[in-house]
Amino acid sequence: MKAIGKSWLAAFTAAAFIACGISAAPAAQAQQTPKLGDVTVNVFPGGFNWPSYVAEDKGFFAQHGIHVILQGTTGSVNQMTDLSQGRFDIAMTAIDNIVAYVEGEGEAPIGAQPDFVAVMGSDSSFLSLVAAPDVKSYDDLRGKTLSVDARTTGYAFVLYDMLARKGLQPDDYKIETAGGMVQRWAALQQHKQVATLLSTPFNILARNDGFNQIATATDVIGPYQGNVAATRRSWAHENKAKVVAFIRAYVEAIDWLYDPKNHDEAIAILRKNVPQMSPELAATTYGELLDPHAGFFRKGRMNVAGIRTVLALRSRYATPHKTLTDPSKYYDPTYYRAAMR
Structure with a gap:
């Protein structure tokens, strides 16, 4: 298994930092000009990008008028620095990163970032x-x-x-x-x-x-809010239609993944984006990421109890010490509510 693991790692790394699994629209959508334009989404490599793979492959992004470009990151310091400088539009990232930088406790030397905000949940990070x-x-x-x-x-x-x-x-x-x-x-x-x-x-x-x-x-x-879709409040305010479109497409992708009749096609989409992932690894990944009780959060909902866990941990371990209790300081549900109408 060591050879398989290393070859898969190389393939995944290449996918993450060259094309991140989304390099072009499907043939059926190739001639369409997105009504709303491009949305650049910065991601960590991982199976939790599966909804984005599906949203592209099944045309959900295109149906909502956006063309999503996945952009890889090597770590949270680079990701949060680039987000602060507007080098991409949306980050799929741990909500703890957003909390940390809003509070001025981030590791990157960029100061407090009150403009950072989460707009949609995704998962527990499967840690x-x-x-x-x-x-x-x-x-x-x-x-x-x-x-x-x-x-x-x-x-x-x-x-x-x-x-x-x-x-x-x-x-x-x-x-x-x-x-x-x-x-x-x-x-x-x-x-x-x-x-x-x-x-x-x-x-x-x-x-x-x-x-x-x-x-x-x-x-x-216990409950934990891991990955979220996050952005800058200023960008979201100016691009509400894009944010809503992204959430709608992502939620549709999660719904599609959970439908048992899509099992084989879902695995095929994952393996297409990570070509050297073995059938056995893909099947096991499916079982974990789509576990009915521990998989992707249904409808991309935010786990508020999970955010409270994040805040409790940061209150306990971060310096300088702050007591953090209000999830609404880091999550704006406006865009999610608009997407779910």
């Missing part, structure tokens, strides 16, 4: 704590080095809290920054660190390669 083959329990992590994307944003606080709930204090382990999911999985394979949080399908690749999945994050910390 699992994955460790080296010889690490079989939380206690085995004592004295070891673990990796995160950034120390103060993203999923770092999820990792800290999972460890704390199992009796590990900050002095019991070391943390290094390694970048996004692709980079952290590569570092784990190279034995640079012994454990990290990985999303589907990287956790599946890790299991297939002999690594141990210690726990699923939501099983330890």
Whole structure:
């Protein structure tokens, strides 16, 4: 399985940073000029881009008048910096990133970004704590080095809290920054660190390669709002029709993915966008990302209880200390409500 994992990783990385799986409209839509124009969406590599793949392949984006261009990122520091500079329109990102930068607690030296806002939910981020083959329990992590994307944003606080709930204090382990999911999985394979949080399908690749999945994050910390569609309030205000169109198409894609009769075509779309993903890996990915209880959030709804978990974690671990309690400061439901009419 090691050869398969590495070849898949190379293919996924290429897809993420060259075309991100969406390079051109389907033939049936090729001659159409989008009524609303282009929307550039910045993403981390991962199976959670599946709704975007489907929305493009099935023509949902085109039907709502937009042409979506997926743009890859290597980590939250680059992504949030580029968002602040308007280098893309929408970010599919952890809502914790949005909270952090609104509060001026982000790792990138760009200051507070009150213009950042989430406009749609997507998923819990499908996070699992994955460790080296010889690490079989939380206690085995004592004295070891673990990796995160950034120390103060993203999923770092999820990792800290999972460890704390199992009796590990900050002095019991070391943390290094390694970048996004692709980079952290590569570092784990190279034995640079012994454990990290990985999303589907990287956790599946890790299991297939002999690594141990210690726990699923939501099983330890409870409801969690992970990935969201986020943008700048100023851009959204000027481009409401594009935001609404994106949400509608994305929601239609999630609905389509959950329809059992689309199972085979859904896997075919995933494998078309990630050509070296094996049928077995794609089938397992389907089972995790479309689990009725733990998969993509139905209708792209925001999990408000999950946002409260994010705020509680940031209140507990972020510095300078702030008590954060109001989800509405970081999520504007106006566009989602308009899309669902």
